[in-house]
Amino acid sequence: MTGERYPTTAEVVTGARELTLRYPDLCHLGVVGRSRAGRPLLMLTVGNGSRNVLVVAGPHANEAAVGGATVLRLAALIAATRQRGEDDGSAWHFLLCIDPDGAVLNEPWLHGPYTLRSHYEHFFRPCAAEQPEWLPHSGEAEAAALPETRALVGVLDWLRPVLQCSLHGIDVGGSFVQLTSEVPGVPERISKSAAELDIPLERGSSDAFQWPSPGPGVYVMPPPDDEVAVGDGAHSTWAHARRYGVTAIVEVPMWACDRAADTSPHPDPEQALRIAGAALRRDLPLVAEVLRAIAPQLGGGDCALLRTVRELVALGPRLTADWDPAVRALDAAPLPPMTNARVTSIEVYAQRVPLRAAAMLRRIADVPLVARLVDEWCAAYERAYSPRWIPVADQVEQQARSVIAVYEEMHV
Incomplete structure (x- = not known):
């Protein structure tokens, strides 16, 4: 090595x-x-x-x-x-x-x-x-x-x-x-x-x-x-x-x-968090739909990959509860001042979770729709954050x- x-x-x-x-x-x-x-x-x-x-x-x-x-x-x-x-x-x-x-x-x-x-x-x-x-x-x-x-x-x-x-x-x-x-x-x-x-x-x-x-x-x-x-x-x-x-x-x-280190105030954090939350609630159900569609092919089978996919799609509605203004409870702990770094961390999280679920589902079943989601979401991930290796x-x-x-x- x-x-x-x-x-x-x-x-x-x-x-x-x-x-x-x-x-x-x-x-x-x-x-x-x-x-x-x-x-x-x-x-x-x-x-x-x-x-x-x-x-x-x-x-x-x-x-x-x-x-x-x-x-x-x-x-x-x-x-x-x-x-x-x-x-x-x-x-x-x-x-x-x-x-x-x-x-x-x-x-x-x-x-x-x-x-x-x-x-x-x-x-x-x-x-x-x-x-x-x-x-x-x-x-x-x-x-x-x-x-x-x-x-x-x-x-x-x-x-x-x-x-x-x-x-x-x-x-x-x-x-x-x-x-x-x-x-x-x-x-x-x-x-x-x-x-x-x-x-x-x-x-x-x-x-x-x-x-x-x-x-x-x-x-x-x-x-x-x-x-x-x-x-x-x-x-x-x-x-x-x-x-x-x-x-x-x-x-x-x-x-x-580099945005992960930007502590300047975000210009419109509420709107950004609403968009991130909506995207997460939109994308995970797409994975859930494919999972339901292929269930007969799985024949009740189980594996570590499948257990994680099931957990992620089931948790979807709760994953935004702490930070999305659209669904946060009135008695929830107040958010800290929303800098660009904090908003970016949530945005990355909101894109990462559905991508992980789709990627693991693709390893279980080679379904064209899942392959397309992984390709599209990887490309969107790169466009959004310009990550450098x-x-x-x-x-x-x-x-x-x-x-x-x-x-x-x-x-x-």
Whole structure:
């Protein structure tokens, strides 16, 4: 692997094994669990200190490739540092991919071409219930958790890490970090790195609309009892790890959208949000219609792709409830000041969700209408945001630098 392309899950494992051979006294590779399909969940440990850091790659299957590359970059860096005799008493633990079953479904794209159309031709992301970072809700038995989730929670409770880093990525947008506790100094560090690599910072992420932002591209999770603001994060392994230390969710984009960093006021946010909401409510039903039409061909069959498509089309009416003026409840939490960055984040989201649903449906059934929707929506995506490809090496460098910045600024 040269850094010009993403590694497969097998290549990440190979890279980890090579590190254990190069640094046998510093590196150890072990199995911490099994996936639903029986694949080993592997963890690479670098260093022998008593203060633990955990880095988790692949919590979302479509984001596993950049996370795997970042894990290898960080592990090699830390091993080389320890070999030189620089040891701060920490041990770094890298879960190479927490969802290998999902990651392999995205792998046909990893060798390129790196275009939006090619990306969505091979796209997969599991439904929420099959994503390893989400914990069972109150009242649900612990046994209901995925085996990957149980493995991750077990590692957290065993290591009690002072820092957990969850490696994520987005298709179009900017780079940002979400923290469970504020860490002063991080905004300056990631801003400097992003500027050097020509990657915009996400200044209005729809993932963290109600979260305070202490600086550009950084968001801090509200207290866990504020479930409205925290959202899904309240029932996540990020929240679980609060008892031990800080969690950082580190996002990097594949394609940069410079509007994601534009904090100037949007000229007409209400109209823009109405248009985005209407488009989402228009496009998802088109996918739902095709799904109903081909149901007899599926013969009651089920698969991970189909479960996600069904979830997305069923959630459609609720996906705009927090921000679309046409459907927002009167008692809904007020929106923050709507900058160009915040409106852009919502607009990207409104286009991304139907595109994902159509792309995954196309992988199940080769229906001309679905193929046309994917082609048209990919083209519309590109026209709307003029995304520019960020080289894989730069994506990895920004993610790795962000992890190091959080760790060093914690002064642990």
